[in-house]
Amino acid sequence: MNLKNLLSRGTVVLVNAAAKMQGMQVRLLAGEVKDGMEHFEPYGFTSNPLGGAEVLAAFFGGDRSHGVIICAGDRRFRLQNTKPGEVALYTDEGDKIHFKRDRVIEIETMTLKVKATTAVEFDTPEIRTTGKIVSQGDQVAAGISQVNHGHGQVQAGNGVSGQSVAL
Structure with a gap:
């Protein structure tokens, strides 16, 4: 077993992100090109590195016939x-x-797009925005619909002159 063949640095040439275990073509040191190297990613995380991203490749037992990518990063x-x-x-x-x-x-x-099939909940004392809020649907506050409530039942307040205003 040749220990210097266990690990190698390289760069990404191509990525096959459609496979269950992402495959990569990489260019290792000394111009060695390896096709179909499996990219092991942490559970719940995936990426599709750009060409030129750096990789750390491992070769079990120093056998260069089948290696794996254990890390891909891009300092750029x-x-x-x-x-x-x-x-x-x-x-x-x-x-x-x-x-x-x-x-x-x-x-x-x-x-930023959020897609939720049931609801989006905010449990916070305050929501702040620097821009406008745009809605194409109904807005309900304290059980009152902005679209479906009527103003016929609203009591008029005092006008500027102190007299009641008719609606």
Whole structure:
């Protein structure tokens, strides 16, 4: 067994993201090209690395005939200057989900889409926005529909002159 053949650095050439276990073509040191290397990813996380991303390849027993990718990273786009204990997901386009200190989660993107088949719940004392809120559906507050409630039952208040205003 040749220990120097156990691990190798390289770069991504192509990715097959359609397979159950993602396959990669990689260019290892000294120009060695390996096809169909399986990319082992942590449960619940997946990515499709861009060409040129860096990989760490492992070859069991030093046998170069069938290796696996144990890590793929891309220093070109990695979120930098995180504080100890912070975690982040990021893309080459600048999107990020950053779990910051003091229990703050920062999401940065152009459009955030949430799809829920039952409901989206906010259990918070306050919701703030710097822009407008747009809705194509009904809005219900305190059990009163914005679309389906009538104003015929509303009691008029005092007008500017102090007299009752008729509706």
